[in-house]
Amino acid sequence: MTSALDSRNAGHTGPPADPGSTRPTRILVVDDHPAVRWGLVQLLEDQRDLEVALVATTAEAAVGQAEGDTIDVAVVDYQLGGRNGLWATRKLRALPAPPRVVIFSAFADHLAANCVVAGAHALLGKSSLGEELCSTIRAVAHGRVLIPRVPSAMVRLLRGRLDQQEQITFGMLLAGIPETEIQRALGVSAEQLMRRRAGILSKLEALPGEAPGDEGNERRERAVSSYPGVERC
Amino acid sequence: MGDQADHHPYTRSRDARPEAGGGRRGYVPLFGRILLGNLAVLLVACFVIYVVVTPARLSKLATDEALVVTLCLVTLVNLVLVRRVVVPLQQLTLFARRVDPAEPGTRFPGAGERSEAGELALTFNEMLERLEHERAESARSVLAAHEGERLRVAQELHDEVGQTLTAVLLQLSRVHGRLDGELGPVLGEAQDAVRESLEDVRRIATELRPETLAELGLVSALATLSENFSRRTGILVEQDLQTDLPALSEETELAVYRVAQEALTNVARHAESDRTELHLLDGAAQLTLVVRDYGRGLPGSRVDGNGIRGMRERAGAIGGRVWVGAPPEGPGSEVRLEVPLRR
Numbered sequence: 402m403t404s405a406l407d408s409r410n411a412g413h414t415g416p417p418a419d420p421g422s423t424r425p426t427r428i429l430v431v432d433d434h435p436a437v438r439w440g441l442v443q444l445l446e447d448q449r450d451l452e453v454a455l456v457a458t459t460a461e462a463a464v465g466q467a468e469g470d471t472i473d474v475a476v477v478d479y480q481l482g483g484r485n486g487l488w489a490t491r492k493l494r495a496l497p498a499p500p501r502v503v504i505f506s507a508f509a510d511h512l513a514a515n516c517v518v519a520g521a522h523a524l525l526g527k528s529s530l531g532e533e534l535c536s537t538i539r540a541v542a543h544g545r546v547l548i549p550r551v552p553s554a555m556v557r558l559l560r561g562r563l564d565q566q567e568q569i570t571f572g573m574l575l576a577g578i579p580e581t582e583i584q585r586a587l588g589v590s591a592e593q594l595m596r597r598r599a600g601i602l603s604k605l606e607a608l609p610g611e612a613p614g615d616e617g618n619e620r621r622e623r624a625v626s627s628y629p630g631v632e633r634c
Numbered sequence: 635m636g637d638q639a640d641h642h643p644y645t646r647s648r649d650a651r652p653e654a655g656g657g658r659r660g661y662v663p664l665f666g667r668i669l670l671g672n673l674a675v676l677l678v679a680c681f682v683i684y685v686v687v688t689p690a691r692l693s694k695l696a697t698d699e700a701l702v703v704t705l706c707l708v709t710l711v712n713l714v715l716v717r718r719v720v721v722p723l724q725q726l727t728l729f730a731r732r733v734d735p736a737e738p739g740t741r742f743p744g745a746g747e748r749s750e751a752g753e754l755a756l757t758f759n760e761m762l763e764r765l766e767h768e769r770a771e772s773a774r775s776v777l778a779a780h781e782g783e784r785l786r787v788a789q790e791l792h793d794e795v796g797q798t799l800t801a802v803l804l805q806l807s808r809v810h811g812r813l814d815g816e817l818g819p820v821l822g823e824a825q826d827a828v829r830e831s832l833e834d835v836r837r838i839a840t841e842l843r844p845e846t847l848a849e850l851g852l853v854s855a856l857a858t859l860s861e862n863f864s865r866r867t868g869i870l871v872e873q874d875l876q877t878d879l880p881a882l883s884e885e886t887e888l889a890v891y892r893v894a895q896e897a898l899t900n901v902a903r904h905a906e907s908d909r910t911e912l913h914l915l916d917g918a919a920q921l922t923l924v925v926r927d928y929g930r931g932l933p934g935s936r937v938d939g940n941g942i943r944g945m946r947e948r949a950g951a952i953g954g955r956v957w958v959g960a961p962p963e964g965p966g967s968e969v970r971l972e973v974p975l976r977r
Binding site: 434436437439440441443444447448480507508510511527528530531532534554555558606 | 792793796797798800801802803804805806807808810811812825829832833835836839840845846849850851853854857858877
C-alpha cells in the first residue's frame with residue numbers, strides 16, 4: 402500500500418502542526434461502531450504525541466463538536482450511519498480552523514478520487530488500522546497528503562460525469578494544485594470553489610452520502626428496490 | 635405478488651387473439667371436408683353411370699367397373715384430404731420433441747395455416763410463449779430473492795464481522811506497541827492473520843455484492859472483477875470493454891456482471907487455461923458479452939451444470955440468451971451472452 406501512496410505536500414491549506422512544539426496532536430475520532438471507536442481511542446491515547454480530543458458517532462455530531470474546538474487531525478470512517486465520511490470531510494474543511502482529515506474504509510480502492518475532491522489528506526484501508534494509522538496521522542499533521550494515485554482509466558470514467566468547468570477543477574484537484582492557486586487560476590472565491598467541490602462530489606458518488614431524505618437517499622433506495630423481492634430494513 | 639393478476643399470461647394471450655378460441659375458424663373442418671369430398675365423388679359417379687352412360691347400355695360388367703373406379707376415387711380423395719392434416723401433425727410432434735426449455739424463442743413455423751394442424755400449431759406456439767414467459771418471471775423472482783439475500787449477507791459481513799475484526803486489529807496494535815521481547819513476533823503474526831481475514835471479508839462481501847457496480851457502472855465493475863480474478867487465480871484476463879454504453883437498467887447490468895463472474899469462475903475451475911478474454915461489445919441492437927478461454931474446451935457429451943443453467947436463467951430474466959460452446963476458431967471454450975437493447 403505504502404508504495405502506491407502519492408505524496409503531495411502543497412495540496413491543501415491548513416495549519417500543519419509545528420514540529421518543534423511539544424503540544425500533542427489533537428484528534429477527532431468519528432466512527433459509528435462502538436468497538437472500533439473504542440479501539441481507535443485506546444490505540445491513539447497510547448501514543449505520547451497524540452491526544453484524542455473529541456469522539457463522535459455521526460458526521461453531523463463530528464462537525465458540530467469540531468466547531469467549538471481546535472482539532473489538528475480528524476480520523477473519519479467513510480461509512481457512517483446517515484451522512485458519510487466525505488460529507489463530514491467537506492464540512493470540517495469549511496470550518497474557520499479546518500482540521501486535516503484521514504479517511505478510512507473497508508472499500509478504499511475506488512474512493513481515492515472522491516477523497517481528493519472532498520478535501521481529505523489521507524485514505525487508509527481498514528486492514529491498515531494500527532501502527533500505519535498512527536504514522537499516517539503524524540505525516541498528515543506535518544502537512545503531507547497520502548492518498549493513493551487514482552488510475553487514469555478511473556479518472557477518464559469519472560470525468561465523463563462532469564461538465565467542462567467541473568472537469569478543469571477536478572483535474573487541478575487531482576494534480577494536487579493548492580486551493581489558493583486553483584482559486585486564482587479559475588477566478589473563483591474560496592466559497593465558490595467549495596460549492597464546486599460539493600457539486601463534483603455529488604456527481605462522482607453514485608450513492609452519495611448526503612442527507613437522509615435528499616436525492617442521495619432516493620437513489621440509494623432505488624438501487625435496492627430494483628430487485629422486486631428486496632425490502633430495505 | 636398482488637399485481638400478478640394484471641398481467642397474467644393466460645388472460646393476456648386470450649385478449650390478444652379473441653378469434654382463436656371463439657369458433658370462427660375461417661376454413662371447413664376436416665369432418666366436413668371428408669364428407670363433402672366423398673359426397674362429391676359419389677354424386678359424380680352416379681351422374682356418370684345413370685346419365686352419361688345410359689341405363690339401357692348398362693351391363694353387369696360396366697356396373698362392376700364403375701363401382702371399382704368409384705371406390706378407388708373415394709379412397710384417393712380421402713387419402714389426400716387426411717394426408718394434408720396428418721403430415722403437419724407429424725411435423726409438429728417432431729418439433730415438440732425437440733423443444734428445449736434452455737433455448738427459448740424457437741417456434742413451429744407452420745403456425746397460422748387455415749387448417750386443424752395450423753390451429754393446433756398456433757395454440758402450441760402460444761403455449762410455448764406462456765411457458766417461457768412464466769419461466770422467465772419465476773426466474774426473475776428467484777434471482778431477485780437471491781440478490782436480496784446476497785445484499786443482506788454482504789452488509790452483515792461488513793457491519794458485523796468486518797467491524798469486529800477491525801476492533802480486534804486495533805486492540806492487537808495497541809498491545810503490540812506496549813509489548814517488548816519475544817512475544818512481539820507472535821503478536822505480529824496474529825495481526826497479520828486478522829488483516830488477512832479483514833481482506834477476505836472485504837473480498838467476499840464484494841463478490842456477494844459488487845460495490846463498484848452501483849457506484850461506477852458496468853464497465854468499471856467488469857474491469858475490477860477481471861483484475862481481482864487475475865490477482866486471485868493467476869489467470870491473465872485480456873479486457874476489451876467498450877466504454878460508451880447506452881444507459882442500461884440496473885437489472886441488466888447486474889445480470890451481465892453475474893454472467894461474467896460465473897463464466898470466469900468456470901474458467902478457473904475447469905478450463906485449465908492461463909489466459910482468458912473478456913469482451914463487452916455494444917452492437918446496434920444488442921449488447922454482447924464474450925468470455926473466452928484457451929483451455930481444454932468443453933467435454934463432448936456435457937449436461938449443463940448449475941453454473942451454465944444459472945447463466946441461462948440470468949439471461950432469460952432480462953430477455954437475453956447465453957451460448958456455451960467452442961469458439962469460432964482456436965482451442966478452448968466460449969460463453970456468449972446477448973442482450974437485446976431497447977433504444
